[in-house]
Amino acid sequence: MKKHWKNRTLFKVLIPFLQIACITSTIVFALLACYCLSRGGDMYRASRQSVEQASRAAVTKNYSMIAATHVADKSYGRSALSGTNFQYGIITGHRSDIDGYINKLTASDLTDPKLYAYQNFKDISRLTPDNTKEVTILHYPCSKWASYQSYTDGPFSVGSVYVDEQTVTHTIKGFGLEKNSRTPYVLADGIWYPLSEDTEYTALIKENQKTVFSYADDGTDERLPTREEIRELIKHNHYSKKNTTAFYRIRYGYNMEGSDGYLYIKPEEMKEFDATKLADSKISTLTATPDTLTTFSTLDNDAEDEAIVVSYVPKELDMSLDDDYVRNQNFIHFFFDHRYLFIALSILSFLGFLVTTALFLCLAGHTEEPMPSSKEENIRKLSDGTWLQRWGIARMPMDLWLLLLLCFLGISGAWVESINTGFGGLLVHGVAYCILGGLFAELLLYVLVVNLKLGNIVKRTLLGRFILALVNINNGTQIQKKARNGFIIVTVLEFLAFLVMSSTSLGGVHSDVFGLLFVCWVALRVVVFIALKKGTDILSQSLDQAVTERVRAERFQTQLITNVSHDIKTPLTSIISYVDLLSKESLDNNKAEEYVEVLTRQSARLKKLIQDLIDASKASSGNIPLHTQRVNSSVILSQAAGEYEEKLKTAGIELQTFVTAGSPDSDNPEAKEVYILADPQQLWRVFNNLLSNITKYAQHSTRAYVDLEEVNGRIRFIFRNTSATALHVSADELMERFVQGDASRSTEGSGLGLSIAKSLTELMGGSFTITIDGDLFKAIVDFPAI
Amino acid sequence: MNRILVADDDADIRGALRIYLEAEGYEIVEAENGQEVLDLLGKSSRGLLPELQLILLDVMMPVMDGIICLHKIRENYNLPVILLTAKSENSDKVLGLTVGADDYVTKPFDPVELIARVKSQLRRYLLLGNANSCQEDNNSSHLTIGGIDVYDDEKKVTLDGEEVSLTPTEYEILKLFMLHPGKVFAPAEIYRNVWEDPVPGAEGTVAVHIRHLREKLEIDPAEPRYIIVVWGQGYKMTQGN
Incomplete structure (x- = not known):
């Protein structure tokens, strides 16, 4: 038998993979097209020139950075940049207004070789202001702490220059006070370092552990007191010499993790000096920040130095050189020659995706033979003899799948953030993302489609199941x-x-x-x-x-x-x-x-x-089918009694009927009808059995009583008679099937009458009881009044 | 001489029925199953056999059962059919009467009752006319329902043409019913309408009188055809079947 295509394993395996491949290639080609076009400025008006220019500018920036970051080691990036189309010169030196200086440079002559700390222009005379398009002037940090980071690749990616904030740790060799500025200094390797502005310091005088003076406390003199001044203060204020101590206090470690505290320096240990009288090399321009009791650190502020890179890239590149300019130009040419192909492929593969998706939707869930021992709800036979089945992962609740997909999307968000390896990386990650995401989406789609086909979609979610269970x-x-x-x-x-x-x-x-x-x-x-x-x-x-x-x-x-x-x-x-x-x-x-x-x-x-x-x-x-309705209790009783009166009379029994229910009394002067819910035909059968029992078993020449009472909202039909023979059985036994009051069983009757009456009464929602008191036989049929 | 077709698969029962009915002066034709009944009816209608006036039909028979047979009979014939069956459930009776039976007797049957029912059906069929030649009687003093006729002028009541003697109270109750066929009368209502000096609370006697009336007018008072007990509500008169 030829298999329907929907049931072929080949298609089942092939189509999902084709689908994922299609959407992946769609995204790859679309990504290619978009990436190139967007980098060329306005996506719709991108031209080869604008894209090339964008690529060139990016490469020039990267090369300039390489050159600038090699200023500090004096190599000027020679090794990295030789053999490229990049011709450049570097201007060093500290300038406060670097942009203004560059403006001035471009306006003036750039052809003076003395201007550059290093240059490799092949023809420096070409750097006239007329050729501004080929000349690029950029400036980047150039300290020894600066380094070039090319964190992306590809024709348009631009790297950056990182500057490490470099700190140097020194060991404290001593403390000093500059007499003019009254700032504390720390000594290390024979060089004095002034304390940084952030550092907290003070001078204190204590008498009997009590602070009696601290620097700037009085507000008159904001200058840190010298050793001499402290001595004078003590003398002037008549502090007792014995119990008085004076010291300088410097806070350390407050901006670091770990311990912090104070350095206590006795005035004798504080060397006093005059900075103007010391050699420049003895005084550092860097400021000191005490870190621990014995060390301090300085921040290298050379990092702010910048180098100006003047570069010249000829319009016509030397294609024999192997550099980024040439590579990018080749790539862009290739792309522009094939861009319509990319777009067409993207659209084609998208169409392919649509087709495979449609096929996938059709075949999902179809199978030739369902898995054995599948539950009823998971399979359905189709008219052509094949089956629809929900199997494996499709049995998982759908909202769990949705949760998984959302988790994937959440993770992929973080993933996208982490992609920084440029165009190639983007492509690789994009493909991986498409395949993984495609797999997830594919599975969710499969689950959804199978559930839709088999129906009962609410039950296929945990939430739905839970709500259904509640309902x-x-x-x-x-x-x-x-x-x-x-x-x-x-x-x-x-x-x-x-x-x-x-x-x-x-x-x-x-x-x-x-x-x-x-x-x-x-x-x-x-x-x-x-x-x-x-x-x-x-x-x-x-x-x-x-x-x-x-x-x-x-x-x-x-x-x-x-x-x-x-x-x-x-x-x-x-x-x-x-x-x-x-x-x-x-x-x-x-x-x-x-x-x-x-x-x-x-x-x-x-x-x-x-x-x-x-x-x-x-x-x-x-x-027994019951036709329950409202029944007038007194009417049915009088009807039943009427039916039997003649028969009882011939049996020598006088029937007395008393109706107290609903009859007028002191509380209710009006007589009313009392109704019960019962099947009147079956109720007659109950009465029929009871009355016929009376005719059969009652003593001749006695009275039989039929009463209708209402007790606590219940209607009671009471049948009483005197038995002709002694009753040697219990009331319960009498209601058993085939039990008759007289052991001889000589009289007519089956012994089933009471049993039938009891069953019928109970079937209609009433109760049936029998009491025997000597020869008095009493049957009570009891119904709730309505 | 009326001819009765007795259809039963049990030969002994056919024999018993033959004895009872022949004693009443009827001529008996026997059939063993439904198919034979149809064959006999066909023969008699073609003149090959004398005409049949009534069928006693057993329900459970081989070859063709009574219900199907009855269904086929009713396609062509309107002669009375009395179902004779061991099935005594209410649903069985309703089915039989719905298909077209004129009466229903359960086995084991009481010969007296059976003959009464046969006579009743034959009288109605023959006297009141098998061609529905029900005499159009404009006399308002004459009331008729089913087999019961009340001649108010003569204070005479006939059942299937035979006179029935009723007490004045029974007669008044019957007349009340005959004037309003199908209406359910509560005992109190009957009492008010019939008794000349009603005493409140004495409605219980109505049931006794109606029981007597039924014993006179019904073949089986426990299974009345005309005066039906509506339990818990009252009594009503129906057309019989």
Whole structure:
């Protein structure tokens, strides 16, 4: 048999891969086109020239940076830049207004070789202001701390110059005070370093551990006191010499991690000097920041030096040289020669993507033969004999898949941020991104399509399942409903608590953390909840099963009894008919007549027994269709009594009927009708059985009572009579099937009447009780009043 | 001489029925199944056999059962059919009457009741006219429902043409029913309408009178055809079947 294409494994494997390949190439080609076009300025008006110019400017910037960062080591980038089209000269020296200087330079002559610390122009005379287009003047930091970082590649990428903030650590050899500026200095390797402005320092005088003077405390003299001045202060203020100490205090380590504290220097240890009288080499221009008790650091401020790079790139490049100019130009030529091809390929592969996607949508889920032991909900047979199936990952809840995809997107955001390796890198990452993202999206699409095809999409999400479970509990057991309500209440309370907690930001913990914890907690309980529901479902299911099985068994029993009865009735018909015919024959034998009379009686009883058997079986199994309606209780009782009055009279029994329910009394002067809910036909059968029992079993020449009472909102029909024979059985036994009050079973009747009456009453929602008090037989049929 | 077709697969039952019915003066034709019934009916209608006046039809028979047979009979014939069956469920009775049976007797049958029903059906079929030649009687004093006729002038009541003697109270109750066929009368309503000096609370006697009335007018008072007990509500008169 030829397989339908949808069921071929080849297509199943091939199409998703083709799809991913197509979207990847779409993105790659589109990326290529966009990248090149956007770098050439306005994307729509990009020309070869503008793109080339952009590329050249980028390369010139990079080469200038290389040159500038090699100023400090005096190599001027010779090794890196020789053999390129880049001709340049470097102007060094510290200038305050570097942009102004450059403007002046461009206006004036650049042809003077003395201007440059280094230059390799082939023809310096070409650097006239007329050739400004070929001359580029740029300036970059050039200290020894500066370095060139080419963090990207590709024809348009521009690197940058990093300047390390270089600090040097020195060991403190001594402290000093400059007499004129009154600033503290630290000594290291024979050079004095002034303390940086940020450093905190003071002079203190303490008497008996109590600070009596600190520098600038009095506000009159803001200059740090010298040793002499301190001595004078002590003397002037009459501090007791014995208990007075004086010192300079310098804060260290305040801007560093780790320990910080104060350096205490006695006035004797503080060397005093005059900076003007020392050689320049002895005084540093760098400032000192004390780091620890024994060290300080200085910040190298040479880093701000910049070099001016004047470069010349001829319009016509020397194509024999292997440099970035040549490479880029070749690449751009290649791109511009093929740009329409790229765009066409991009569009084509996008079309391919659309087609493969459509094919994928068609074949998703189709299969020749479903996996064995698949659940009903996961498969569906199609008209052509093949199957739709949900298998493997497609069975995973869809919102979990969505969550995975979102996670991927989140991660890929960080991934995109980290891409800094230029155009080539971008391409590689783009392809990887497309393939990975494509796989994720493909799987999600597959899951979605299969679920859509098989239907019941709400059930395929965790959220949907959870909500459905909550809703379905309405038909569940009482326990399940309680659990659901409890779950909702607790979750709402927790949510409120979470809101309060997040708004107060307890203990400085971020509210996001609370949010996450809350979501995790609720998710955990959702899982527990679903598990619990599953458990109770299984429990109630088995219970249901047991009940239905019992009902089925009873129904079967009823069916059996009915069918057997029908089969018995046919021979019984002949027996009864011929016994009847026999009794009409003139038999000249008294005994024979007596026997025929027994036969007549017993065959009649058999007939009754069979009918009662069917009724009892139906009533006890609930296999009787009920037409429940409002029934006027007093009317039905008087009707029933009327039906039997004559029969009872012939049996010598006087029937007394008392209706107290609904009749006028002191509380309700108006008589009212009292109604109950019952099937009137079946209720008559109950009364019929009870009244016929009275005719059969009541003592001759006694009264029988039929009462109608209303007690606590319940209507009671009470039948009382005096039994003709002694009742030696209990009330419960009487209601059993085939039990008769008299042990001899001589009278007519099947012994099923009470059983049928009880079953029918209970079927209609009433209750049926029998009490026996000596010879008094009492049956109560009880219904709620409406 | 009326001819009755007895259809039953049990020969003994056919024999018993033959004895009972022949004792009443009917001529009996026997059939073993539904197909034979149809064949016999076809023959009699073509004049090959004398005409049949009634069919006693068993339901459970081989070859063709009674219900299907009845269905086919009713396509061509309107002679009375009494179903005779062991099936006594209400649903079985309703099905039989719906398909077109005129009456329904359950096995084991009471011979007296069976003969009464046969006579009743035959009288209605023959006297009241099989061609529906129901005499159009403009006399308002004559009321008729089913097989019951009330001649108010003569205070006479006939059931299937035979006179029935009723007490004055029973007669008044019957007349009330005959004037409003289908209407459900509550016992209290009947009491108010019939008794000349109604005593409140004595409605219970109505049920007794109606029971008597049923015993006189119905073949089986427990399964009435005309005066139906609507339990919990009252009583009503129907057309019979």
